[in-house]
Amino acid sequence: MYLSEVRRMLEVGACGLAAERRVDADIEHLRQKLDEYDAASEQGDIEAATRADLEFHQAILSASKNPFLASIMTPLSTALHDSRLLTTSVPQIRKRARHHHFEILEAIEQSDAQRAKDAMRSHMTQTSSDIETHLSD
Template sequence: MPLSDEIAERLLSSIIDGQYPPGTALPAEGVLADEHAVSRLTVREAVKVLRSQNVVRIQRGRGTYVNAPDQWTALEPMIRAAAGAPAAGAVAEKLIEARQLIEVGAARLAATRRTDGDLAELAETLDEMRAAAEAGDTEQFVQADIAFHEVVMRSSGNAFVPLLFEPFGRLLVEGRRQTSAVPQIRTNAIGHHEAVLEALRSGDPERARIAMDDHMTQTADDLRTHVIDKPA
């Protein structure tokens, strides 16, 4: 990795950690060069990297200012910022919204493109979810839940669909852990996964679309009820 990219990574980490909150200015080029024991040219190149991602902006005659994460244009920095955000519930809610946009369509496609092998794999992961719920094993439940949805997306027959969520791996796991730790949410999830599987077995695209949409809606409702709005 070029030294300028390394410095850009360090600066990004400092921004995500809150050392330089949105709206504040980064230290002057010379100060940053001294802090990181590099040349001013290296710092300049590092700042260019962050500017290309809209993490920072240049205000002529004033300095380099940090933008809010929702203005960033690169996926990796946004994911890192979301993973470190204190409002984890809000991040999980936004992730469910993104999942709903993609997974509902994936289920619709999968209804006519899934194979018998796909259906068998879905049934197997659903059995694993039931066993994990029975044992109170949140981690195993999360892994089985994620595996179920990965099979659905793969069954869409569109190779781009599974790749859309690949960068969100860590956030997906953390979001599932938040909700799957609640027994009632595990029960709700199993019921909705059963409905999705039956809809895919039927081969009816509209039924599959509705089943997945209902599941995503229930997941969002459960998150708000049992996690975000839960009394302290």
């Protein structure tokens, strides 16, 4: 729950900044990470899908052009990895995450900051719900 709160606070704003500040190379990098996510997911390689998911979100932080955002997230890297590994292991969650990721990418690509923030907010809401529904014991 706490990790999701921090992610929501930081990543929603970062997504808006990424939409405003992104360059073509950022879009290519984001698209590459989503391709890697899809390939790993299709192969059932949960570790590789988790890594691609984390790198997609890291690429958004980088596209924001605010160096403090990535450094704020660094101490959370182990918790982020462990949480993602659990969620990525559930096929339905991967499918929902994929949908949200493409919505986020499209908004950033179109430089639509509000839509990007809304897409990330929706992704964070779905992630929190998925954790509560599928992984809380």
